[in-house]
Amino acid sequence: MKLIRWVLGRVIILLDVLFSPKPLNRNKLLQSNIDKITKNYKLYQYYACPFCVKVRRFFKKKSLKIELIDAKEEIHKQDLIQNGGRQKVPCLRVQLENKPIRWIYESNDIIEFISTEIESK
Numbered sequence: 001m002k003l004i005r006w007v008l009g010r011v012i013i014l015l016d017v018l019f020s021p022k023p024l025n026r027n028k029l030l031q032s033n034i035d036k037i038t039k040n041y042k043l044y045q046y047y048a049c050p051f052c053v054k055v056r057r058f059f060k061k062k063s064l065k066i067e068l069i070d071a072k073e074e075i076h077k078q079d080l081i082q083n084g085g086r087q088k089v090p091c092l093r094v095q096l097e098n099k100p101i102r103w104i105y106e107s108n109d110i111i112e113f114i115s116t117e118i119e120s121k
């Protein structure tokens with residue numbers, strides 16, 4: 001079972017590389033405004049998780065600079081469990097000034113949240 005999952009993960013990565021989305025080209029000012037928002041985000045993820053690949057492809061397509069955190073590393077795994085509440089990826093950590101940290105699970109919810117945030121720019 002572990003081997004099948006590993007192989008499937010690699011197939012997903014290969015397809016992702018072969019059919020990599022074309023990044024959106026924005027004007028510099030707009031991109032810089034969006035970068036200011038996304039510097040507050042961190043994506044806890046696994047390299048070969050299909051849901052994480054989906055979110056990373058969205059980042060690439062929308063030219064979003066978001067730090068990726070390897071949730072397989074023990075320190076990050078513990079951070080995710082203790083502060084996010086679940087060991088599940090992808091999870092977006094959102095830290096905005098003067099606001100409590102938010103942990104957003106579910107790939108679709110992450111994409112929807114970021115889309116709404118960047119569309120307001």
Ligand SMILES: N[C@@H](CCC(=O)N[C@@H](CS)C(=O)NCC(=O)O)C(=O)O
Nearest residue numbers: 049050051087088089090106107108
């Ligand atoms: N519906 C979720 C599915 C996420 C999911 O199943 N993630 C798996 C990895 S592919 C996971 O974190 N499983 C728990 C674990 O591996 O500890 C989404 O769209 O984000």
